[in-house]
Amino acid sequence: MAALFVMTYGVVAVSYPRQRAAAWFMGSYFLGFLTPVCELMIRFTDHVPIFSLLGYAVFLGGILMMSVGVQAFAGRRPAWRFALLVWIAGIALRLAIWGGARGSMPYEMLFQLPFAIASFLVLLAVRRIGQKGLIRGLLMGIFSIICGHFLAKPFLAISLGSGASAKVYANSVYAVASQVSTGVLLVAAGLCLMLLVIQKALEESILDAETDPLTKLTNRRGLNRIAPRLMAEAERDGRGLYVLVLDLDHFKRINDDYGHATGDAVLVAFARLLETLATRDVLTVRMGGEEFALLVPDGESAPDAIDNRATRLGRSIRVALESFMDPGMPRLTVSGGVVRYIKGEALDGLVARADQLAYRAKRAGRDRILHDRSDVVPERNIVWPETARLVAG
Missing domain, CATH: 3.30.70.270 (Reverse transcriptase/Diguanylate cyclase domain)
Structure with missing residues (x-):
């Protein structure tokens, strides 16, 4: 699904150069595509620490890149420097709890906190989109659920057990529940974003067709x-x-x-x-x-x-x-x-x-x-x- 989003957003970005947000969304889902790849590498290789940290980094980066893309879509100046600082802080937090007790509430909360913050940044950006309507409302609802989803994950981890190590986690019931729920929510978000981008691209195409090229008045x-x-x-x-x-x-x-x-x-x-x-x-x-x-x-x-x-x-x-x-x-x-x-x-x-x-x-x-x-x-x-x-x- 992530690969399909990458290709679709790429086509939109090339076909409609003014849709800068499509390029950001393409990058976001490309990072999202790398996340399950890293999860598979944790399960089937011995390089667990490398792919564990890389998977964390690309997933957090994908959500933050989505927030930058939504800002660009809303006509705001993308705050990519701020997103980069949040990403660096998230990686630093992940390294700080690296040897922590998996399955404990402090560890699980700190593990999920950067993802919740990144999702909340997307929600704030969505609120500033000028295109009001059902799709924007659905997108706000989805990211509200995503924020709550990351904050609820620690309780699910403790209930189901997240495993004593990353290797054990990859084969756990919690991993299935966690990744499937997150995947479904991000697919829903990607579809809503795609609808908004295509809707705006079509509106701009209609406006171009109805605008006099010399005077920029309606034709x-x-x-x-x-x-x-x-x-x-x-x-x-x-x-x-x-x-x-x-x-x-x-x-x-x-x-x-x-x-x-x-x-x-x-x-x-x-x-x-x-x-x-x-x-x-x-x-x-x-x-x-x-x-x-x-x-x-x-x-x-x-x-x-x-x-x-x-x-x-x-x-x-x-x-x-x-x-x-x-x-x-x-x-x-x-x-x-x-x-x-x-x-x-x-x-x-x-x-x-x-x-x-x-x-x-x-x-x-x-x-x-x-x-x-x-x-x-x-x-x-x-x-x-x-x-x-x-x-x-």
């Missing part, structure tokens, strides 16, 4: 997945949901006059501007080229209100663009359209309505944002060119 694919949920939430909660489509004016001229590298830099800077001005509940999307879209929830404005969160955000963007470009670069402006989601409307239709308004804004002279209530409000009230500051104030 159209991500919009198609996320928008239906936002639309359903708006219907369920009776809130407004607006789409603000923005198209950079004369962007081709920037590419022609300054080069595509400068054009890309403008797109990236504009994306950062949108992220700065938009709140966390706003979905910011690069639709393609120089066109962007923002899905803006609004639970306060009336259905026919022009002064909603989306139009206010549009004004803020236009004002910020006045000082956006570096000296020597052309002034950057945007044309856009704001529409409110109508219950039961398809996403494509919703975006198309906002896009049509953005096109109308360009035809009307650019540098303005139009609202879909233009049928009930005079055009001069919904166009935001030179009067934007007065309206914003």
Whole structure:
């Protein structure tokens, strides 16, 4: 089982380089693989002291390496130096009790104490994993049992008898009970960790597929997945949901006059501007080229209100663009359209309505944002060119 975990975690580590935790888990179960090998060597060779100490060292190291891997998985800086100190202290404790009375409570407690501490470190690391859910809860439960398991082993050793020597222990009933129970628990832990790692790897793959590589904003694919949920939430909660489509004016001229590298830099800077001005509940999307879209929830404005969160955000963007470009670069402006989601409307239709308004804004002279209530409000009230500051104030 340990060998299978080593191979599986190795495949994940190679396939998903950002999953650094998989490499730590691979190392942890590789050490776990060496532990029963050492136990067999104790039974079938005369080098008992060497393999007894080596088996202890690799098993303790495997649990501590697992704690480091969980820290890496949780996005924390792996405390491998601390783990190394615990490992050294554990080996020193094992050497200190080497000639102790096997089968006595002090000896058995000190023998198991480093393993209990290492398991507790894993439990603490698991608690810091941001992925909440059933698997994380199961993992916490498993390592809680593992901690208690190591603390209960001394009582089991005294009850069943751990043998007068390591050689006798290897053939004892206690050895079978001890190693089988520990093995089952660590297999269960390995399966849960594997599920968490694969789940996170898949989430990152989906995020990569739904992220625009240049601006790092959500792309159209991500919009198609996320928008239906936002639309359903708006219907369920009776809130407004607006789409603000923005198209950079004369962007081709920037590419022609300054080069595509400068054009890309403008797109990236504009994306950062949108992220700065938009709140966390706003979905910011690069639709393609120089066109962007923002899905803006609004639970306060009336259905026919022009002064909603989306139009206010549009004004803020236009004002910020006045000082956006570096000296020597052309002034950057945007044309856009704001529409409110109508219950039961398809996403494509919703975006198309906002896009049509953005096109109308360009035809009307650019540098303005139009609202879909233009049928009930005079055009001069919904166009935001030179009067934007007065309206914003």
